[in-house]
Amino acid sequence: MTTSFQSLGLSQAVLKAVEDQGFTTPSPIQAQAIGPVLSGKDIMAAAQTGTGKTGAFALPIVHMLEAHDQRPKSNHIKALILTPTRELAAQVAQSVEQSHKHTQLHSAVAFGGVSINPQMKALRRGVDVLVATPGRLLDLYSQNAVKFNQLSILVLDEADRMLDMGFIHDIKRIIKLLPPKRQNLLFSATFSDEIRALAKQFINDPVEISVTPKNTTATTVEQAIVHVEKSNKSKLLAKLISDNDWQQVLVFSRTKHGANRIAKQLSAKGLNALAIHGNKSQGARTKALADFKAAKLRVLVATDIAARGIDIDLLPNVINYDLPNVAEDYVHRIGRTGRAGASGNAVSFVTDEDGKQLKAIQNLIGQHIPVLEVSGLSIKPMAQAPIRAPKPKRPKRVKSD
Known part of the structure; x- marks a missing residue:
């Protein structure tokens, strides 16, 4: 039986936004995650980019915040979505905005590389959903431009990439600033040992969801x-x-x-x-x-x-x-x-x-990639080694953007 957006219990305003975007059927991650999120559960979801994972948290968050009449106070936020890079923050913010277009909710985005002043101005009126990179969020907090007293939902998007980029200490600092009673949603391409260790520190009895076999490539x-x-x-x-x-x-x-x-x-x-x-x-x-x-x-x-x-x-x-x-x-x-x-x-x-x-x-x-020969430029292929399962070890890297 095919799941529909209507069967997931989303509000009419959210369903209208989904219709506006041309979506008719939830993706597997949306079908499996939206219900548990709406029921208030913490989740850990393994999903690659391109699987519709942003909708899996944006749609139920808009539904839940829309149901509460209380507007966020000046400089306060009600939901926080942390992303590793500026481009992803902008992309997620756009998706969130499309999801709440038929409601009275407000959203904002904050990342480095641009002036902080417009971001501070946007937060002054109070924001229901803030999408941010860790470094800029801490900058805003240090200037008293964002407050977390009303926050009820935290999302870590692409958590594996955030750890790869060396954001672990920033994430731990941010988590300590948030109200202890909140809903936590973690999305990651994989559940490495480091991801599970991080999750244990702030996620309570999570529902685990995995829609893509680990490290598979799309058949398309x-x-x-x-x-x-x-x-x-x-x-x-x-x-x-x-x-x-x-x-x-x-x-x-x-x-x-x-x-x-x-x-x-x-x-x-x-x-x-x-x-x-x-x-x-x-x-x-x-x-x-x-x-x-x-x-x-x-x-x-x-x-x-x-x-x-x-x-x-x-x-x-x-x-x-x-x-x-x-x-x-x-x-x-x-x-x-x-x-x-x-x-x-x-x-x-x-x-x-x-x-x-x-x-x-x-x-x-788990496969040999086919060899393409290009006349005049390709050279004789090296000998192909047999495929074998790698040791389950994730390299540690520290990068900044």
Whole structure:
């Protein structure tokens, strides 16, 4: 029996917002999470990006806050959604705003890289739902611009990425500032040992939900690898884009400097390209992303951190110019295409130096990735190692955005 949004017990205002967005049937994570959230339970949900997870918490939160007449006081908030990056914060805030458009609720977003003053002004009238990155939230708190006395709901979105980026201490500081009696919702791509250790500190008897087998890649994504000399990567990228007439391509670079170089090389070949990463101003990042979504920009070159929050339903092509250092990031990267049932292409460049990373990726996803030969540029593939299950160990990384 197919679950409907109406059967989940959502209010008419929320259902109207869902209808406005063109959604007819809840995604698996929405179908499984909305009920427990509405019943007031804490949840731990394992869900990749692109599975509709934002709606899984935004829709029931709007429903619950709409049912309470009490408006938040000046500088107070009632629900807090923490996200790891600016782009994801902006994306989640947009989804929250769409979800409460037929109510009297107010929402706001707060992240670094832009002036804090407009964010402080928005909080002065009181905000029902605040979407924020940890660092900027603590900045606002230090200036007495946000208060938590009325807070009843906390959401940690993409908790695994927040830990990877070194936000664990900020998260613990924030949790200590919140009222002890509240509902807690944690969403993560995986439930690593670190995630479970964090959850034990603030989540009470959670309902556990998992809608995607760990580290699986979408069947809608056609994966391929091209073995190439490092010096020929730029030529290969330009050739694939031009020969296939790809008009919207997301390219992943391992470093900020590399992203700049790739975008410059493509532009010199007449291919409209821009790079986004942590060193770019927020204004430049926002404009580049908006132009890319609107298909005004042909190629967007991004680092892993900046790419969080790039949510384009029909993005057709993802290129791993550099393989990621952490195998799990491969799943996140190619998950940017093949979303919402659409098909997509994911091509990864592999050099002789990438044997270890390729082996880790293929062990993680449990399959050999098909080899694509490109005339004049690809080289003889290295010997494929047998697939084996990796040791359950998650690397620790500290990054800032």
